[in-house]
Amino acid sequence: MSAQNPQTGPLVDGPHDPEHDPRASYALEPGYVAGLTRRVVSTTGRTAEVASPLGGQPLAHIPQSGAEDVDAAFARARRAQVAWARTPLEERSAIFLRYHDLLFDRRDELLDLVGLESGKARKDAYLELAHLALTARYYARTAHQHLDTRRVAGMIPGATRTEINRIPKGVVGIISPWNYPLTMAICDGLPALMAGNAVVAKPDAQTMLTALLATQLLEEAGMPADLWQVVAGPGRELGAPMIQRSDYICFTGSTATGRIVAQQCADRLIGCSLELGGKNPMLVLRDAPLERAADGAVRGVFSNAGQLCVSMERLFVADQVYDRFVERFVARTEAMTLGASLDWSVDMGSLISQDQLDTVQAHVDDAVAKGARVLAGGRARPDLGPYFFEPTILEGVTPDMTCFGHETFGPVVSLYRFHDESDAVARANEGDYGLNASIYTRDGARGRALARQLRCGTVNINEAYGATFGSLAAPMGGMRDSGMGRRQGAEGIHRYTEAQSVATQRLVPIAPMLGMSEETNAKLFTLGLRAMKKLGKA
Structure with a gap:
């Protein structure tokens, strides 16, 4: 049986029985595919x-x-x-x-x-x-x-x-x-x-x-x-x-x-x-709005199943609010809906391929084998589709674990406590990447001051990545091993152009006038430069 979506045309239902097999099955009309x-x-x-x-x-x-x-x-x-x-x-x-x-x-x-x-x-x-x-x-x-x-x-x-x-x-x-x-x-x-x-x-x-x-x-x-x-x-x-x-x-x-x-x-x-690439940090300061920070962490970590260069893979949380934040973050993560669906009902979809699934599974297995604790998720979900993996929160991740410094590019995040903000900044700057960072605080000025200390191309205050990514007038790109150049803003269009300078000289030449010696010309030119300096000219 096939049924077209009246708004789109190309979709065809597959032959699965949703009561017994929750995995979606879709196809595309051959003529539609050929047209593309x-x-x-x-x-x-x-x-x-x-x-x-x-x-x-x-x-x-x-x-x-x-x-x-x-x-x-x-x-x-x-x-x-x-x-x-x-x-x-x-x-x-x-x-x-x-x-x-x-x-x-x-x-x-x-x-x-x-x-x-x-x-x-x-x-x-x-x-x-x-x-x-x-x-x-x-x-x-x-x-x-x-x-x-x-x-x-x-x-x-x-x-x-x-x-x-x-x-x-x-x-x-x-x-x-x-x-x-x-x-x-x-x-x-x-x-x-x-x-x-x-x-x-x-x-x-x-x-x-x-x-x-x-x-x-x-x-x-x-x-x-x-x-x-x-x-x-x-x-x-x-x-x-x-x-x-x-x-x-x-x-x-x-x-x-x-x-x-x-x-x-x-x-x-x-x-x-x-x-x-990126191994992006989020800092939750002691004065952070915890409900907002927990919501932001869910979006920042698990959007697109974590397959986002600017997503968060490291969460540094102040001692003073750590337990309360983690309680909220875990609860929201466990409440997420996963599914193979084209409607608006699911919170997180699938990984893209077996390679991505293998990488995510290997990072989690390595961390657990070396002593990390799984606070949420941690499992593949083949019942939903071939490449589904649960949104996963890890605690107790140490430098000897693969996911500590290597980009996972999946729905996995590591939690770390901090007491001193300067220590949190130093730890956030560890490693070779510098793409995106996030700071949650009720003090916007304090957040912006800390942002200047982070070696990242974009920093979001009270948001994970959307504020900078959606600000089209602001350049977006990475420092260090996270890249070079910028998209968006003036930089994003000027990279595709050559700057050509054209100067038209009028009235007097940039050379001695007729009959004037080079020495006299140099003296007059020097007087002119000194005068322009006094007048504040460039």
């Missing part, structure tokens, strides 16, 4: 199967790209970029604003596809959609602010007119991850487009359909054909060809792979931005 996958640049004749983590059932066979397809994608993108770079900002902005509306118009279709491919809870999928829409709107509204030619002070006041232009780099290569398949596939490319570039994207193999639908909606909003190309295949095969042909690379993924990307970009003298 034809967007992949592929001539190899090879395909790769994509299965849903919700129930393990196949969703699609994705055409695979080869090095020749990467060449073709970049050639098409370069041709399209020439005309796009001449398109007025008003026209580009209008496309982005239409895209903003289309995302919400097609909300249910997008959320269904994100849930099917990633296994995440619907509420987490919605946050992706909202972030992508906010990104489109932000760069549409601020395009002139970031990209218009800007006047700066010239060398000689009145005689030197100096301007800075923002020139697009050309074609940007974007390699995006599976954990946030909608927003990460597109959000970094939007400012690249707004700046006048074309894009060649390689979304992760596990979540290609979501990226393809999001790209299709860009064209429906008015983006010119060929301006955004999509290739599909393993990073080990397509990563190097993409870097060889890109004018800039944007990569989101592991620190180990990020190092390779950075090295290959350096060999070509092209820029790159890298958002990499």
